[in-house]
Amino acid sequence: MKDTFLLVYRNIRERKTRSILTMLGIVVGIAAVVAIMFISYGMQESITEQLSEMADIIMVTPGSVELGSFGELGSFTERDLKDVERISGVKEAAAMMGEMQEVEYRGEKVMVEIVGIEPRDMDAVFGETVKLEEDGDSGTSASGRELRENDRKACQIGYSVANDYFDYEIGVNDRLTINGSKFRVIGVLEEQGGFRSNVDAQIYVTKRDAVNIFDTRDISSIFVRVRDIGEAEEIADEIEDQIDDNHKLDDFTSAMAMGGAIEDLKSIFSVLQVFLLAIASISLIVAALGIMNTTLMSVMERTHEIGVMKAIGAKNRIILFLFLMEAGVVSGIGGVLGCIVGVIAANVISFGIYTAFDVEIAVVVKLQVLLGGVAVAMIVGILSGLYPARKASKMSPVEAVRYE
Amino acid sequence: MIHTENLSKTYRMGEVEVQALRDVNLEIKDGEFIAIIGPSGSGKSTLLNLLGCLDKPTSGAVFIDGINTGKLSENALAEIRREKIGFIFQQFNLIHTLNALENVALPMFFAGVGREARLKKAEELLVKVGLGDRIYHKPSELSGGQQQRVAIARSLSNDPEVVIGDEPTGNVDTEAGDAIMDILEGLNRDEGRTIIVVTHDAEIAARAGRTKRMRDGKVLD
Secondary structure, eight states: OHHHHHHHHHHHHHTHHHHHHHHHHHHHHHHHHHHHHHHHHHHHHHHHHHHHTTTTEEEEEESSOOTTSOOOSOOBOHHHHHHHHHSTTEEEEEEEEEEEEEEEETTEEEEEEEEEEOGGGHHHHHSSOOOBOOOTTTOSOOSBOOOOTTOOSEEEEOHHHHHTSSSSOOOTTOEEEETTEEEEEEEEBOOOOGGGHHHHTEEEEOHHHHHHHHTSOOBOEEEEEESOGGGHHHHHHHHHHHHHHHHTOTTOEEEEEHHHHHHHHHHHHHHHHHHHHHHHHHHHHHHHHHHHHHHHHHHHHTHHHHHHHHHTTOOHHHHHHHHHHHHHHHHHHHHHHHHHHHHHHHHHHHHHHHHHHOOOOOOOOOHHHHHHHHHHHHHHHHHHHHHHHHHHHTSOHHHHHHOO | OEEEEEEEEEEEETTEEEEEEEEEEEEEOTTOEEEEEOOTTSSHHHHHHHHTTSSOOSEEEEEETTEEGGGSOHHHHHHHHHHTEEEEOTTOOOOTTSOHHHHHHHHHHHTTOOHHHHHHHHHHHHHHTTOGGGTTOOGGGSOHHHHHHHHHHHHTTTOOSEEEEESTTTTSOHHHHHHHHHHHHHHHHHHOOEEEEEESOHHHHTTSSEEEEEETTEEEO
16 A cells, blocks of 8 residues: 555656646635635524524514514504513513604714613613623723613613714713704613624613604514523414404514524525535536546556556556545645635634624634545545546556557 | 467558458467567567467467466456566666666566565566666666666566567667677576567577567468
8 A cells, every 4th residue: 555655646746736736626625615614604603692692582573574673564552562571481571662763963963763662671672781882991881871760861872873873973971862852871882793783773762751752652662581482482473463462453463583583594594505515516526627637637648657557467456546546645635735725714704704894703613524525525536536547447558558 | 388379460540450460370388589570560569469468369369378368357367467477668668757676566566565575576686687776766867778677677576487578679779789688598598488579680589599580460480
């Protein structure tokens, strides 16, 4: 075996440039596949992680409305909220009122989503406590305080509203005009990003203030937290039936259990992953053609040598084995290098996404993917080498020896 | 012993059929040194390829030690080429990526001989053909005569009963040619190996124990 390797090594070294170019094809193919796998694993993990914090939430909106936006089809009443709270398995239910309103700051007017919520319900809505922004210089919580129930004409603002929406940055104790009334900023929320980036773009007021701004008591959505995630789907159905009954309408309510959404997203993600892999595989097919081409050329060039080897007693099997091994070694080395380049590329892409979009995607390196990458490279290489190698082994010794 | 019965070979070149060998009946005894002489195109190389199991006849048969080689599988033919026959070509046909030692050891590698035994024997053979000081040289670093001596050493590596040379002195100068013939003579005289040499050089043929002339695909008496 050692000698076979030696022979194969000599032949690869003899055609160094071509071997390296062939190898490069495999490197690119495997690197693309590996990088895509690692990044998509990372994306999947971070999405699942973010969403799993919200797994016990049921979002109740009028009509079938997409995740993250508020319904425009009708609204709920206080009675609906009370009825939802009474359903068994519901831990807490929070009503939210939301509307786009004109907000003025230092003479500049911008449309911003105003959300009215009972301060005690904030945690229920967000799934966890949304922190106030920390003061970058002193590290202390210089960005005000939480909203309290007895606050009047006070608001908490999202990170983007404070920093990006207006020409001037908004800080604690600054005053905004919302629908003609002056509001004092009592806190600036920490940046959320990702699935909760809507929080960054909202202004929070107490429910009582919201009733005044919107001039209605209508509730635009209800956030429900359940005790047992396993019952979320059933409770969601019950909520829909209950509110539909209250309004004597069918399909008036849409109650979406976020746990189900996670599963949906996971399956969408699997499809996406397969699609990306299919695209990356094209480069592998190109690499396979490259190997086939190189091996075929090598067989043509070495026809005479093959004839000589057969004349001095080499069986067909050995010739076949030598050429297959050559293809296998080139592609195997290409596979290993491809894995290394793939890991580097995944990290570079992840860093690039972080720099450009401020979205953090961890690169999840899995050993089985690396081993699989090398194995796929070798299989592709050997399969592509099979036809030329068979051709070489079947040559007539006398014709091959004569070939110049 | 090698003998042929009505051995014929026809090549097809497009529309044209060329009869390279016509009903050749030849008997070569063990330990004989025979030269086959004839002008180019007389069919001597075709005959040699058939005797050396590199090619199969169109009709007729080659018998080696009583076995009809035409009935053997490709693998069995490869085994005969490896074990019973040593081939020497006019163009030397060494593998240029391997050095002299590795070239000589190659048929033993195909025969499954272990690395150490193989390299030891290859070195002995190179010493025997007078190239003990050139064992690590690549073919490109050797003269024509030296390359042919490496090829002779290679042909002996599996200790064959028969050594076949297709114009073995055709590509070397007279001095180197003489040296090569000396080695072949020695192999016949001292070791009792059967030597079959094809040549168009009467002087070379004269060194063989028996000479057969060929013309137009036929062996003349």
